Amino acid sequence: MQIEQVDEALAEVFGRYSEKWQPADPLRKLIERVLGQRTTGAHVRRAFENLQAHCSGGWADVTALPHDVLVDLIRPVGLAQPKAARVQGILERIYQDQGAYTLDFLREMDLRSATRYLLTLPGVGDHTAALVLMFGLGRPGVMPVDSHVHRVARRLGWAPHDASPKVVQQAIEAAAPAMNMMDLHVNLGNLGHRECRSGMPDCPNCPVNHLCGTALRQPWWAEPGP
Numbered sequence: 001m002q003i004e005q006v007d008e009a010l011a012e013v014f015g016r017y018s019e020k021w022q023p024a025d026p027l028r029k030l031i032e033r034v035l036g037q038r039t040t041g042a043h044v045r046r047a048f049e050n051l052q053a054h055c056s057g058g059w060a061d062v063t064a065l066p067h068d069v070l071v072d073l074i075r076p077v078g079l080a081q082p083k084a085a086r087v088q089g090i091l092e093r094i095y096q097d098q099g100a101y102t103l104d105f106l107r108e109m110d111l112r113s114a115t116r117y118l119l120t121l122p123g124v125g126d127h128t129a130a131l132v133l134m135f136g137l138g139r140p141g142v143m144p145v146d147s148h149v150h151r152v153a154r155r156l157g158w159a160p161h162d163a164s165p166k167v168v169q170q171a172i173e174a175a176a177p178a179m180n181m182m183d184l185h186v187n188l189g190n191l192g193h194r195e196c197r198s199g200m201p202d203c204p205n206c207p208v209n210h211l212c213g214t215a216l217r218q219p220w221w222a223e224p225g226p
């Protein structure tokens, strides 16, 4: 697995998101992620604006809202009923456990324990937990696997072609346990939008075709054109 080489090659093309990244409140990142499942950032921003307008007391106010009121406030994100239940379930659990609405205690935990805690929260799976650890806490050694990362990583040969997202995540994290993979995560997504899209990939124009197991099995990309 040539993770560092792929990271370098992709950064030359797409840049490094980590240079713009600002430390964030991990609890807000988690709630954004829960609200943002199957919708766009614009809808999530509208839901947050509604929450901020109605909940001047912060997360305590959100927790105390009648369920139907919260559903109305977050309606822009869709699937408002289950998302409202998840948001209040998460906030209640964190307050029970910590006596405060914060995930800052995860900063001091080892990665495995922090992941395990996040996975105990309602509606939080491997992808969401990894996103919070990466973009909320800036933790190295973690790789959220969305559909683009799942597809591109298997094509690169980093995991078997039939590997699940969890197996892909475990393979990448085991190969680079100390690496901050924020740029790699963002740029595998960029590559997945551009050359390594679902369907037929554009291997001849791919910036990492010299490092890719799939492309290296195809003689055509390396041969001189007509």
Ligand code: SF4
Residues within 6 Å of the ligand: 152, 155, 156, 195, 196, 197, 201, 202, 203, 204, 206, 207, 208, 209, 212, 213, 214, 215
């Ligand atoms: S060479 Fe082709 S299969 Fe490999 S990462 Fe690039 S586009 Fe995807």
